[in-house]
Amino acid sequence: MRRAAVGALVRLIGPLLLAIVILRIDDRDAVLAALAAAPAGPLVLATALNLVNIHLKVLRWDVLLRARGIRYPLGRAWASFMTSLYVGMLTPGRVGDVLRIRYLRHDLGVPYAEGLASVVMDRLCDLYVLAAFVAVGVAHYSAVVVGRLAWLTWGGIALTVLAPLALLLPGLADRALLAVYRKVARKGPAAGAEPDAPSRFLAALRAHVGRGLLVTLPLTAATFAVNFVQGYLIARALGLPLSLFDVTCLLAIASLLGLLPISIAGVGVRELFFSLVFPSLGISAEHGVSFGLLVFAVIYLAVVALGFVSWQIAPPPTEPEPAS
Numbered sequence: 001m002r003r004a005a006v007g008a009l010v011r012l013i014g015p016l017l018l019a020i021v022i023l024r025i026d027d028r029d030a031v032l033a034a035l036a037a038a039p040a041g042p043l044v045l046a047t048a049l050n051l052v053n054i055h056l057k058v059l060r061w062d063v064l065l066r067a068r069g070i071r072y073p074l075g076r077a078w079a080s081f082m083t084s085l086y087v088g089m090l091t092p093g094r095v096g097d098v099l100r101i102r103y104l105r106h107d108l109g110v111p112y113a114e115g116l117a118s119v120v121m122d123r124l125c126d127l128y129v130l131a132a133f134v135a136v137g138v139a140h141y142s143a144v145v146v147g148r149l150a151w152l153t154w155g156g157i158a159l160t161v162l163a164p165l166a167l168l169l170p171g172l173a174d175r176a177l178l179a180v181y182r183k184v185a186r187k188g189p190a191a192g193a194e195p196d197a198p199s200r201f202l203a204a205l206r207a208h209v210g211r212g213l214l215v216t217l218p219l220t221a222a223t224f225a226v227n228f229v230q231g232y233l234i235a236r237a238l239g240l241p242l243s244l245f246d247v248t249c250l251l252a253i254a255s256l257l258g259l260l261p262i263s264i265a266g267v268g269v270r271e272l273f274f275s276l277v278f279p280s281l282g283i284s285a286e287h288g289v290s291f292g293l294l295v296f297a298v299i300y301l302a303v304v305a306l307g308f309v310s311w312q313i314a315p316p317p318t319e320p321e322p323a324s
Contacts, residue, residue, distance in 0.1 A: 017268035021275050025285050034290040038237040043294070046233040047302045053226040054303070057081065060125065060219040061100075064118045067212045068204060070110055076103070079314035086307020089264070089300060097123070099316050106317035113197040117204035124164050125213075125220040131160040133224060134256045137249030144280040145253065149273075156256050167202065168209055227251060227299060234294045240287060250277065251295070267296060 022028060058074070058081050065072050080103035088096025101115035138145050138153050145153055208216075228248040235242045242250070254273050258266025271292035278288030 013268070015268050017272050019268075021268070021272050021289060025275065025289060027284075027286055030284070030286040031290050031293070034238055034287060035293065038234075038294065042233040042237040043298060046230040046237075046298045049226050049230050049233075050299065050302050050306065053223050053230075054078075054081065054085070054306075056219055056223045056226065057122075060216050060223070061118065061122055063212060063215050063219070064121055064208060065104075067208060068114060068118065070104070070108065070114070070118075072104065072108065076107060076314070079310055080104075082307050082310030083314060083316060085303055086311055089304045089307065102316060111197070111200060113201035114204050117201050117208070120167070120205055121208040121216075125216050126223075127160045127164065129217060129220040129224060130252060130255055131157050133248065133252035137252045140245070140249045141253075141277070144277055149276070153253060153256065156259070160256070168206060170202075170206070224252075227255075230299055231295060234291060234298060238287060238290055238294065240283060240291065242281075242283075246281075250274070254292075254295075266300075270295065 022031070025031070055078075058077050061081065062072065062074065062077060065077075080100050083103075084096040084099040086096065087099055097119045100119055101112055104110040104115040104118075105112060134153065134157055138150065138157070142150075228244065228251055231247040231251045232242070232244045235247055254266065254270045257269050257273055271289050274288030274292045275285040276288075278291075279285055
């Protein structure tokens, strides 16, 4: 209870940062004016691209599952993915991803370790491709992203690249993961249910490192490309003099900073970053905040709305699990 309360409070730092940013800007009316003046056409197109983005992610997950001999109907995969996104957007951490594992277990009897491996590799693809885009972005804006922000960004890139190696390289994580699993299992009702879960998880995760990445990594790059096009359409709607490459670099860095566990969906962190960087590009901080808010509305809130619909159509399973 105490840890959950502390975690919730920590993630309120992002919204608090947003409030501070809005209070400290010189012309708050300019933010509202920019939002109100944005034409609907580019924003509607950017919102519609969420469907393309989600479909690419579902296809990537399907590739990962098929690599392990798991055939999940596309419609059901869409429903479970959308519902998990909905929960993930509204809760701290990656709670939504756990739902995908639950759907697989309920629908196909897939062991939790196998489902977890597919979700973790799904996320690792995101992290590694994002790190590549961020490295390009930081290099492009080396004159702007300086000081502590540069150290924080490069540190995030290094952590993103190096941390997962503990799971992917045999021997580094096996003993630690087994010890943690045994400790947790002894405290829970599922003790002994899957005694080989840590080994099965690591074996399944490492099995994804191979030819499958030739498909999943390009699909991941395509999902980010869709996000960057959405950002470009938002910039055009606001009349910002930013090229697609500029938007790509800015959104990549903002996405990495948004992974900091002080916010939900990067709220506040994103707007603070844009308000600090945009003046160096000859654009007002007010427009930076407006851009951040529209990115949040178009790319994140729209997905929450879609996920809410998915939840009503295909809610998370609550029936007893099939026998293993």
